[in-house]
Amino acid sequence: MNHVPTSEEFDVLLLSLRVAAVGTVIGLPLGLLIAWALAKTSMPGKVLLDTLVSFPLVLPPVVTGYALLLLLGRNGPLGGLQDDLGIEILFTWFAAALAAGLVSLPLMVRSMEVAMGAVDPRLELAARSLGASRWKVFTTITVPLAFRGILAGVVLAFARGMGEFGATIIVAGNIPGHTQTLPLAIFTNLQVGDDDAAVRFIVFSLAVALAALLAHRWMLKRAVV
Amino acid sequence: MGEAFLNLQFRKSFPDFTLELDVSLSAGITAIFGPSGSGKTTTLNCIAGITKPDSGSVELWGRQLYSSSTRFRGINRPPEKRRVGYVFQDGLLFPHLRVRENILYGYHQTPKNRRHLQPNKLVEMLELEPLLQRMPSTLSGGERQRVALARAMAASPEILLLDEPLASLDMPFRGRILRHLKAIHHETGIPMVYVSHTLSEVMVLAQQALVLSDGKQVALDTPNKVLHQTPVLPLVDPAHLETLLEGRVVAHHPTSGTTEAVFGDFTLWLPTVDREKGDPITVSVAASDVMVAAEAPTGLSARNVLKATVSALNRVGDTVMVTADAGSPILVEVTPEAVSALGLQPGSEVYLVLKASSIVVLG
Numbered sequence: 001m002n003h004v005p006t007s008e009e010f011d012v013l014l015l016s017l018r019v020a021a022v023g024t025v026i027g028l029p030l031g032l033l034i035a036w037a038l039a040k041t042s043m044p045g046k047v048l049l050d051t052l053v054s055f056p057l058v059l060p061p062v063v064t065g066y067a068l069l070l071l072l073g074r075n076g077p078l079g080g081l082q083d084d085l086g087i088e089i090l091f092t093w094f095a096a097a098l099a100a101g102l103v104s105l106p107l108m109v110r111s112m113e114v115a116m117g118a119v120d121p122r123l124e125l126a127a128r129s130l131g132a133s134r135w136k137v138f139t140t141i142t143v144p145l146a147f148r149g150i151l152a153g154v155v156l157a158f159a160r161g162m163g164e165f166g167a168t169i170i171v172a173g174n175i176p177g178h179t180q181t182l183p184l185a186i187f188t189n190l191q192v193g194d195d196d197a198a199v200r201f202i203v204f205s206l207a208v209a210l211a212a213l214l215a216h217r218w219m220l221k222r223a224v225v
Numbered sequence: 226m227g228e229a230f231l232n233l234q235f236r237k238s239f240p241d242f243t244l245e246l247d248v249s250l251s252a253g254i255t256a257i258f259g260p261s262g263s264g265k266t267t268t269l270n271c272i273a274g275i276t277k278p279d280s281g282s283v284e285l286w287g288r289q290l291y292s293s294s295t296r297f298r299g300i301n302r303p304p305e306k307r308r309v310g311y312v313f314q315d316g317l318l319f320p321h322l323r324v325r326e327n328i329l330y331g332y333h334q335t336p337k338n339r340r341h342l343q344p345n346k347l348v349e350m351l352e353l354e355p356l357l358q359r360m361p362s363t364l365s366g367g368e369r370q371r372v373a374l375a376r377a378m379a380a381s382p383e384i385l386l387l388d389e390p391l392a393s394l395d396m397p398f399r400g401r402i403l404r405h406l407k408a409i410h411h412e413t414g415i416p417m418v419y420v421s422h423t424l425s426e427v428m429v430l431a432q433q434a435l436v437l438s439d440g441k442q443v444a445l446d447t448p449n450k451v452l453h454q455t456p457v458l459p460l461v462d463p464a465h466l467e468t469l470l471e472g473r474v475v476a477h478h479p480t481s482g483t484t485e486a487v488f489g490d491f492t493l494w495l496p497t498v499d500r501e502k503g504d505p506i507t508v509s510v511a512a513s514d515v516m517v518a519a520e521a522p523t524g525l526s527a528r529n530v531l532k533a534t535v536s537a538l539n540r541v542g543d544t545v546m547v548t549a550d551a552g553s554p555i556l557v558e559v560t561p562e563a564v565s566a567l568g569l570q571p572g573s574e575v576y577l578v579l580k581a582s583s584i585v586v587l588g
Contacts, residue, residue: 122317125275128304129311130331130380140330144321 005200008177009185013204016181019093019168020161023100024154027108031153034105035112036138040121057106061166065099068171072098096172096179100161108157115149116142152219159212162205228252230416231384235281235291237267244268244440246281252416254406256431256448258424260460263437265420269386272418273311274304285309286383305334310382310415314389316369318361324372325357331380340381342413347375350412351405367398371405378409387419391426400469400507400587403430424461425469425509428554436460449554458539458546466512466546468555469587474500483528483581490552494528494581507587512546512558514583518576519567529579531555535569549577 005013034053037043056064070076072089082089089095119142127137143150165183172179174188182205189198229249237244244264257265270276272283274290283291290307292300310331318327332344348354351371361369370390377385387406391399407430410417421427427434427448434451436444438460444451451457472488483494486506493508500506522530533551540546545564547557555577559569569575 120317122313123319125273125304126311126313126317127319127330129273129275129307129309130376131305131308131334132330133305134303136334141319 003200005204009197009200011177012180012182012185012201015093015179016162016204017208019096019181020100020158020164022094022097023102023104023161023164024108024158026097027101027105027157028154031105031108031112031157032143032150035109035116035153036142038109039113039116040124040142053109054106056103061099061103061164062170064103065167065170068095068099068102068167072171090171091173091175091179093172093179096164096168096181097161099167099171100164101157103164103167104157104160107160108153111153111156112146112150115146115153118149119145148219152216155212155216155219159209159216162208162212230286231272231418232282232284233268233272235271235278235283237271237276237278242440244271246442248435248442248445250416250418250435251433252414253432254410254417254419254430256427256434257418257420257437258422258427258434258451258457258460259437259443260422262439263460264440265422265437266388268437269311269388269418269420272307272384273309273386274302274307277301308339308381308383310377310380310385312370312373312377312385312387312390314392316361316366316373316390318364318369318372318376320361322361323357324353324359324361324364327361327372328353328357328375328379331376335380342378342381344375344379347378347409350408351375365398366394367402370394370398370402374402374405374409378413378415382415385415385417387417389420389422391421391423398587399426400471400509403469403507403587404471404505406430424556425467429469429471429507458541461541461546466541466556466558467509468512468553469507469509470553470555471505471507474498474502474504474506476502488553491531493579493584495584495586496581498586509585509587510555510579510583511585512556514579515555515557516578517547517549517557517559517563517567517569518578519573521576522578525578527578527580529577529581529584531577531579533575533577535571535573535575537571538564538569549575551577 034049038046038050072078072095124137124141127141132140163183168181169184174180174184182201186198186201189201228251230252231250233246233248235246242262244267246268257268259265267276271278278291280293282289282294289300290302319330328344328348332340351374353371353375356364356368356372364372391402394402403426419430431448434446434448435442436451436457443456444454470488472486474484474486476485477497478485482497484498486493486495495508498506531551533549533555535547536550536554537548538545544558545561547559547569548554549557557577
């Protein structure tokens, strides 16, 4: 049994890291905004937003992927925009990143929502009485005080993005060297009977997951300022 | 007392309680006094924009902060647009920022042309220089409140609201903060609205007192006059019935272990305090620690005998609260039997006896 990964196999790892990282970065502003709205406002439609953001967590990822496929398809709402810009997102690594970001969004939002909810609202009121706008309060009080919880949410989302399979295969396919991420590579190698390669990919996955969980744990343990 | 600067005319209902106000406050230090749940903090929150009244108006220096009137199309300015400074009960310093950054927080939010208070000046006045690099979690309660005061003032507000800023402090710190508050008011002329359920703080600090009970205004007058109004004293928590006196140290008497201090028209002997001659001093005397005599007592061990005139008698629960004027008003708790035995009534000449050891030095 050969334990040494080939450079192509390393490329799969790098691609997965890139997909998960970009997906997390795209989800971050959205996650912060939704978490803030859920934790700190009493806006109408909060229940709807809460439900909507939880959908990717409970739906089969394949269904989430199909929704994304319709959204990004040539006849979808974002199809025309892509034509205008002369780009094609479907079946690229970027589509995989979007899938990873969308599927991991609920995890990110939940973690951030809890962290922001734990920030004493009276501190935020104190800041506003000192002349700070809601945006200023968000950036100077809420986010810094919830920082470790927010970071924990980011790590969790990244880890979930690394493992994304169902939605990815719908919107990005399983193209070796282009959109084949770790889970897809494991699946493919098991299908064709190359168990050695599959095990090497599994070791990659384990290492990344372990690192993410340890980081997450450390952040939450120190979450209190 | 200054001109009217704050007009409150609003109504706010909660499931179990309704606050209804219609008052104009003058630009000095106003104390809002009343028992817990009388609507004091709600009043402050309505001024600061933290709580929205159901109807009415809040007007500061002629500026509508809140109005349900259609003429103003239902104005409700957000807290950050009100220029209202707020010192909360527990300070609420930002735990992730150093003292210095806390103080500068509001200053940086204030447009340059509206900054009329220099943070350096506030730091100096409140003696905060040694604390500037500290984190809030390392400060004592009194230090926190001084920082909170500096932070609120550095934003150059047009009014300063204080919600029981002394409630969480130990006795020795209270007098010090009170002196700082007076100094800030004197130096800047900023109007203050000070919420307290401790009568003595109201007496020593405020030029006018608004007394609330169960969401209603029961009195608005100078603190001394308010105290004489029959509905007010029963609202006072008997445990907090005390008199605060502000004076100056004049001499130390090491042989007797006492310090002599002058409080306006009279002199008191206190347990020795570590204070220079000429230093300001604030003391508290519990109403239950003062004795009343109808004639000048002789052969007493107590050093402090003050001649006073009874100005009011109020029944509070099982006891009678006597307000005796010895130059400044002093509260005395006596039994109904003592009132009839001594023939006490408004105008009676009495002698107040205070043991030195019963006088608590606050700061």
